[in-house]
Amino acid sequence: MVAAALLSGCGGGGDSQEDGPNVVFSESRSLSDGAYLSIPLNSGNYYAEVTGSVNGIAVEWVGGVNCAKTAEVKAYTGHCTLTQKGQLIIKNPSTFGLGPDEISTIRVSVVR
Numbered sequence: 094m095v096a097a098a099l100l101s102g103c104g105g106g107g108d109s110q111e112d113g114p115n116v117v118f119s120e121s122r123s124l125s126d127g128a129y130l131s132i133p134l135n136s137g138n139y140y141a142e143v144t145g146s147v148n149g150i151a152v153e154w155v156g157g158v159n160c161a162k163t164a165e166v167k168a169y170t171g172h173c174t175l176t177q178k179g180q181l182i183i184k185n186p187s188t189f190g191l192g193p194d195e196i197s198t199i200r201v202s203v204v205r
Contacts, residue, residue: 115202115203115204115205116200116201116202117134117139117201117202117203118132118181118199118200118201119199119200119201120198120199121196121197121198121199122183122196122197122199123194123195123196123197124150124183124184124185124194124195124197125185125194126185126187126188126190126191126192126193126194127185127186127187127190127192128184128185129182129183129184129185130182130183130184130197130199131180131181131182132180132181132182132183132199132201133178133179133180134156134175134178134179134180134181134201135175135178136156136175136176136177136178136179137174137175137203137204138172138173138174138175138203138204138205139172139173139174139175139181139201139202139203139204140170140171140172140201140202140204141169141170141171141172141173141181141199141200141201141202142168142169142170142198142199142200143168143169143170143183143197143198143199143200144167144168144169144197144198145165145166145167145168145185145195145196145197146195146196146197147193147194147195147196148165148186148188148192148193148195149165149166149167149195150165150166150167150169150183150184150185150186150195150197151163151164151165151166151183151184151185151186152166152169152171152181152182152183152184153181153182153184154173154175154179154180154181154182155179155180155181155182156175156176156177156178156179156180157173157174157175157176157179158174158176159174160172160173160174160175161173165186172204181201183197183199185197
């Protein structure tokens with residue numbers, strides 16, 4: 094009981110999206126113009142938070158049901174249920190090979 098009180102007092106013990114046991118991928122990457130990052134995932138329920146730095150990134154889930162694919166956005170948050178092994182793809186859409194690099198921060202969590 095004391096531990097629970099201490100954890101709740103410092104932000105732990107809640108439904109926080111902080112890095113923890115449910116986070117399966119968390120890092121920042123630089124994506125050059127036209128480049129993409131593919132994150133392989135097992136079947137399950139996932140929540141993703143992705144940001145881009147300059148013009149934005151595009152996000153696409155593969156292997157999911159009713160999972161949103163985005164146009165170029167600066168920030169994305171969304172859920173997806175993968176019914177089979179799949180992936181989350183983060184793209185820096187090409188601007189005729191002349192666009193800027195995107196610094197993308199990506200965090201993917203399993204929703205239980």
